[in-house]
Amino acid sequence: PYGCAEQTTSRALPLLYVSELSEAAGLPDDPDLRKRIEDSIARVLAYQASSGSFGLWSPGSGDLWLDAYVTDFLTRAREQGFEVPQGSLDIALDNLSNSLSYDLDVKSRGSEIAYATYVLARNQRASAGDLRYFVDTQLEDFDTPLARAQIAASLSLYGDPARAERGFRSA
Numbered sequence: 001p002y003g004c005a006e007q008t009t010s011r012a013l014p015l016l017y018v019s020e021l022s023e024a025a026g027l028p029d030d031p032d033l034r035k036r037i038e039d040s041i042a043r044v045l046a047y048q049a050s051s052g053s054f055g056l057w058s059p060g061s062g063d064l065w066l067d068a069y070v071t072d073f074l075t076r077a078r079e080q081g082f083e084v085p086q087g088s089l090d091i092a093l094d095n096l097s098n099s100l101s102y103d104l105d106v107k108s109r110g111s112e113i114a115y116a117t118y119v120l121a122r123n124q125r126a127s128a129g130d131l132r133y134f135v136d137t138q139l140e141d142f143d144t145p146l147a148r149a150q151i152a153a154s155l156s157l158y159g160d161p162a163r164a165e166r167g168f169r170s171a
Contacts, residue, residue, distance in 0.1 A: 004057050005043075005044050005047045005054050005055065005056050005057075005066060005070055006056060006066060006069065008040050008044055009044060009069055009070050009073045012036070012040030012073060012077075013072075013073050013076065015033060015037050015040075016073075016076050016080045016082075017080075018030065019033065034082075037082055040073075041084060044073065044074070045074075047059060047060070047070075048070075048088060049061055050091075052067075052091030052092045052093070052094050052095030052096075053092075053095045054067055054070045054071075054092075064096075064099050064109070064112040064113070064115075064116055065111070065112045065115060067092065067096060067099065068096060068112065068115040068116040068119050071089070071092040071093065071095075071096060071119050072115075072118075074088070074089055075119060075122050075123055093119075093120060093123055093125050096119060096125075099116065100113060100116055100127075100130070106134070106138050106141040106142060107143075110141060110142040110144070110147050111143070111144055113142075113147075114146075114147035114148070114150040115147070115150055117130070117150065117151065117154050118150040118151070118153055118154050121153070121157045122157065124157075126154055126158070128158050131151060131154050131155050131158060131160070131163070132163060134151050135151060135152070135155060135163040135166055139167060139170050145170075145171040148167050148168075148171040149167070152165075152167025152170075
């Protein structure tokens, strides 16, 4: 109810798919839906720092999961035809890439690393070498099934079905 970056994203992300679901169910579109999503995009972009990271209540940094979550929302919004400024999305993706370049402690931060990697892969910006390395040598170090599935989905997006299958089986 307060409108921080996480709450705004959590409210808006499912709205990206409401029109599709309404159409499938034979229900009319909500005329205010588009504006609600556009307002959410504007709100979370107001929390973006010049480094590309996102803060909860103002521009900030240091939370890889939050950065991945908001960037995932912006990616999906763009995929659904909403306007997301290219520069804002680019620096958000650069921030994820930069964060992963020096923080690959999979044993303690595997969930955040897997999510950030998946968001990068959706944007064709993940390191295919890192993805292969994760599955070949560190898959069991990702402590949740979701993290392993995100790594597997990333490999699938990169056209590596054998490793993706191994990752999904592990999940």
